[in-house]
Amino acid sequence: MSLNDSLADTNKKAKEVSEKFFHSTYDYYKLKIFQQLTASFGIVFKTIIIGSMLIIGLTFIAIAAAFLIGKALGNYTQGFLIVGGVFLFLSLLAFILRKHMSNFIVRTLSKKFFN
Template sequence: MKLPDGLMESTGEAYGYAKAYVEQQIEYAKLDVAERISTAISSAITTIVVLQLVFFFCGFLSIALGIYVGQRMDSYVKGFLLVGGIYALFTIVLIIFRRPLVTNPVVSRIIKIFFEVK
Protein backbone atom coordinates (compact mmCIF):
# COMPACT_ATOMS: atom_id res chain seq x y z
CA MET A 1 0.00 0.00 0.00
CA LYS A 2 1.44 3.31 -1.05
CA LEU A 3 0.98 6.41 1.11
CA PRO A 4 -0.05 9.67 -0.54
CA ASP A 5 2.80 12.08 -1.34
CA GLY A 6 1.24 14.86 0.76
CA LEU A 7 1.26 12.64 3.83
CA MET A 8 4.90 11.72 3.27
CA GLU A 9 5.83 15.41 2.95
CA SER A 10 3.87 16.31 6.10
CA THR A 11 5.54 13.49 8.00
CA GLY A 12 8.96 14.63 6.80
CA GLU A 13 8.20 18.23 7.81
CA ALA A 14 6.94 17.14 11.22
CA TYR A 15 10.10 15.08 11.73
CA GLY A 16 12.23 18.08 10.73
CA TYR A 17 10.35 20.36 13.14
CA ALA A 18 10.61 17.81 15.95
CA LYS A 19 14.34 17.37 15.34
CA ALA A 20 14.91 21.15 15.31
CA TYR A 21 12.83 21.49 18.49
CA VAL A 22 14.85 18.83 20.31
CA GLU A 23 18.12 20.44 19.20
CA GLN A 24 16.89 23.84 20.42
CA GLN A 25 15.85 22.36 23.76
CA ILE A 26 19.28 20.73 24.20
CA GLU A 27 20.98 24.05 23.40
CA TYR A 28 18.66 25.85 25.84
CA ALA A 29 19.43 23.32 28.57
CA LYS A 30 23.18 23.77 28.03
CA LEU A 31 22.86 27.55 28.23
CA ASP A 32 20.64 27.31 31.31
CA VAL A 33 23.12 25.04 33.11
CA ALA A 34 26.01 27.32 32.13
CA GLU A 35 24.13 30.35 33.47
CA ARG A 36 23.30 28.65 36.76
CA ILE A 37 26.87 27.42 37.24
CA SER A 38 28.22 30.88 36.42
CA THR A 39 25.83 32.44 38.93
CA ALA A 40 26.85 29.94 41.61
CA ILE A 41 30.57 30.47 40.98
CA SER A 42 30.30 34.26 40.96
CA SER A 43 28.23 34.14 44.14
CA ALA A 44 30.84 31.89 45.78
CA ILE A 45 33.71 34.18 44.73
CA THR A 46 31.87 37.26 46.02
CA THR A 47 31.16 35.51 49.31
CA ILE A 48 34.81 34.47 49.68
CA VAL A 49 36.06 38.02 49.05
CA VAL A 50 33.57 39.52 51.51
CA LEU A 51 34.45 36.89 54.13
CA GLN A 52 38.17 37.65 53.71
CA LEU A 53 37.50 41.34 54.31
CA VAL A 54 35.37 40.50 57.36
CA PHE A 55 38.18 38.27 58.71
CA PHE A 56 40.73 41.06 58.26
CA PHE A 57 38.39 43.48 60.03
CA CYS A 58 37.77 41.02 62.88
CA GLY A 59 41.50 40.29 63.15
CA PHE A 60 42.45 43.95 63.51
CA LEU A 61 39.52 44.56 65.83
CA SER A 62 40.60 41.59 67.97
CA ILE A 63 44.15 42.90 68.22
CA ALA A 64 42.87 46.35 69.17
CA LEU A 65 40.46 44.88 71.72
CA GLY A 66 43.19 42.67 73.17
CA ILE A 67 45.53 45.65 73.57
CA TYR A 68 42.77 47.83 75.03
CA VAL A 69 41.60 45.20 77.53
CA GLY A 70 45.23 44.38 78.32
CA GLN A 71 45.92 48.02 79.19
CA ARG A 72 42.79 48.19 81.37
CA MET A 73 43.77 44.97 83.19
CA ASP A 74 47.48 45.88 83.34
CA SER A 75 48.32 42.62 81.56
CA TYR A 76 48.36 42.11 77.82
CA VAL A 77 48.28 38.36 78.37
CA LYS A 78 44.98 38.59 80.26
CA GLY A 79 43.56 40.92 77.60
CA PHE A 80 44.39 38.57 74.75
CA LEU A 81 43.21 35.55 76.78
CA LEU A 82 39.88 37.29 77.32
CA VAL A 83 39.54 37.98 73.58
CA GLY A 84 40.50 34.35 72.86
CA GLY A 85 37.88 33.20 75.38
CA ILE A 86 35.24 35.28 73.61
CA TYR A 87 36.18 33.60 70.32
CA ALA A 88 36.10 30.16 71.99
CA LEU A 89 32.61 30.87 73.32
CA PHE A 90 31.51 32.13 69.90
CA THR A 91 32.91 28.95 68.29
CA ILE A 92 31.06 26.69 70.74
CA VAL A 93 27.76 28.50 70.07
CA LEU A 94 28.39 28.23 66.32
CA ILE A 95 29.09 24.48 66.59
CA ILE A 96 25.95 23.91 68.65
CA PHE A 97 23.71 25.92 66.30
CA ARG A 98 25.52 25.17 63.02
CA ARG A 99 22.51 23.70 61.24
CA PRO A 100 20.17 26.70 61.54
CA LEU A 101 22.96 29.30 61.34
CA VAL A 102 25.20 27.86 58.60
CA THR A 103 23.99 24.68 56.90
CA ASN A 104 20.37 25.62 56.19
CA PRO A 105 21.11 29.09 54.71
CA VAL A 106 23.89 27.71 52.49
CA VAL A 107 21.75 24.84 51.21
CA SER A 108 18.81 27.20 50.64
CA ARG A 109 21.00 29.61 48.66
CA ILE A 110 22.39 26.83 46.45
CA ILE A 111 18.91 25.39 45.83
CA LYS A 112 17.62 28.88 45.00
CA ILE A 113 20.43 29.40 42.47
CA PHE A 114 20.00 26.04 40.72
CA PHE A 115 16.23 25.66 40.82
CA GLU A 116 15.12 29.26 40.40
CA VAL A 117 12.16 29.46 38.05
CA LYS A 118 12.37 32.32 35.57
Protein backbone atom coordinates in the same frame (compact mmCIF):
# COMPACT_ATOMS: atom_id res chain seq x y z
CA MET B 1 -1.12 10.91 -3.76
CA SER B 2 -0.83 7.44 -2.40
CA LEU B 3 -1.00 6.41 1.22
CA ASN B 4 2.73 5.64 1.28
CA ASP B 5 3.59 9.12 -0.03
CA SER B 6 1.32 10.73 2.54
CA LEU B 7 2.90 8.72 5.37
CA ALA B 8 6.41 9.52 4.13
CA ASP B 9 5.57 13.22 3.96
CA THR B 10 4.08 13.17 7.48
CA ASN B 11 7.10 11.24 8.73
CA LYS B 12 9.44 13.78 7.18
CA LYS B 13 7.55 16.70 8.78
CA ALA B 14 7.54 14.98 12.18
CA LYS B 15 11.27 14.37 11.90
CA GLU B 16 11.92 18.04 11.06
CA VAL B 17 9.77 19.26 13.94
CA SER B 18 11.42 16.89 16.40
CA GLU B 19 14.92 17.90 15.24
CA LYS B 20 14.01 21.57 15.59
CA PHE B 21 12.61 20.91 19.07
CA PHE B 22 15.74 18.97 20.06
CA HIS B 23 18.09 21.74 18.90
CA SER B 24 16.11 24.52 20.59
CA THR B 25 15.89 22.50 23.82
CA TYR B 26 19.62 21.77 23.66
CA ASP B 27 20.41 25.47 23.18
CA TYR B 28 18.09 26.41 26.03
CA TYR B 29 19.73 24.01 28.48
CA LYS B 30 23.18 25.08 27.35
CA LEU B 31 22.31 28.69 28.16
CA LYS B 32 20.65 27.68 31.44
CA ILE B 33 23.77 25.77 32.54
CA PHE B 34 25.94 28.75 31.61
CA GLN B 35 23.69 31.07 33.62
CA GLN B 36 23.78 28.79 36.67
CA LEU B 37 27.56 28.34 36.48
CA THR B 38 28.23 32.06 36.22
CA ALA B 39 25.85 32.78 39.09
CA SER B 40 27.50 30.09 41.22
CA PHE B 41 31.02 31.26 40.46
CA GLY B 42 29.95 34.83 41.15
CA ILE B 43 28.60 33.87 44.56
CA VAL B 44 31.76 31.92 45.41
CA PHE B 45 34.04 34.73 44.23
CA LYS B 46 32.14 37.42 46.14
CA THR B 47 32.06 35.23 49.24
CA ILE B 48 35.82 34.68 49.11
CA ILE B 49 36.58 38.39 48.63
CA ILE B 50 34.15 39.62 51.27
CA GLY B 51 35.06 36.79 53.66
CA SER B 52 38.79 37.46 53.42
CA MET B 53 38.30 41.18 54.04
CA LEU B 54 36.04 40.37 56.98
CA ILE B 55 38.64 38.01 58.47
CA ILE B 56 41.38 40.61 58.13
CA GLY B 57 39.18 43.26 59.74
CA LEU B 58 38.13 40.96 62.58
CA THR B 59 41.76 40.02 63.20
CA PHE B 60 42.77 43.65 63.67
CA ILE B 61 39.71 44.36 65.84
CA ALA B 62 40.47 41.30 67.99
CA ILE B 63 44.10 42.34 68.45
CA ALA B 64 43.09 45.89 69.29
CA ALA B 65 40.43 44.64 71.75
CA ALA B 66 42.96 42.32 73.38
CA PHE B 67 45.43 45.17 73.86
CA LEU B 68 42.67 47.46 75.16
CA ILE B 69 41.39 44.89 77.65
CA GLY B 70 44.95 43.99 78.63
CA LYS B 71 45.82 47.63 79.23
CA ALA B 72 42.68 48.09 81.36
CA LEU B 73 43.53 45.00 83.41
CA GLY B 74 47.23 45.83 83.61
CA ASN B 75 48.20 42.53 81.97
CA TYR B 76 48.19 42.06 78.19
CA THR B 77 48.15 38.28 78.52
CA GLN B 78 44.79 38.39 80.28
CA GLY B 79 43.41 40.60 77.53
CA PHE B 80 44.43 38.10 74.87
CA LEU B 81 43.02 35.22 76.93
CA ILE B 82 39.67 36.98 77.28
CA VAL B 83 39.46 37.71 73.54
CA GLY B 84 40.49 34.12 72.79
CA GLY B 85 37.79 32.88 75.15
CA VAL B 86 35.19 34.99 73.36
CA PHE B 87 36.23 33.46 70.03
CA LEU B 88 36.11 29.96 71.52
CA PHE B 89 32.60 30.65 72.82
CA LEU B 90 31.50 31.93 69.40
CA SER B 91 33.03 28.85 67.75
CA LEU B 92 31.15 26.56 70.14
CA LEU B 93 27.93 28.44 69.43
CA ALA B 94 28.50 28.10 65.67
CA PHE B 95 29.19 24.38 66.12
CA ILE B 96 25.94 23.91 68.01
CA LEU B 97 23.95 25.85 65.39
CA ARG B 98 25.68 24.27 62.36
CA LYS B 99 22.57 22.39 61.16
CA HIS B 100 20.47 25.55 61.23
CA MET B 101 23.17 27.41 59.30
CA SER B 102 23.37 24.61 56.71
CA ASN B 103 19.58 24.65 56.23
CA PHE B 104 19.62 28.43 55.85
CA ILE B 105 22.39 28.24 53.24
CA VAL B 106 20.61 25.51 51.27
CA ARG B 107 17.30 27.41 51.30
CA THR B 108 18.97 30.66 50.23
CA LEU B 109 21.02 29.10 47.44
CA SER B 110 18.16 26.95 46.17
CA LYS B 111 15.96 30.03 45.73
CA LYS B 112 18.70 31.70 43.71
CA PHE B 113 19.70 28.56 41.80
CA PHE B 114 16.25 27.36 40.78
CA ASN B 115 14.83 30.77 39.83
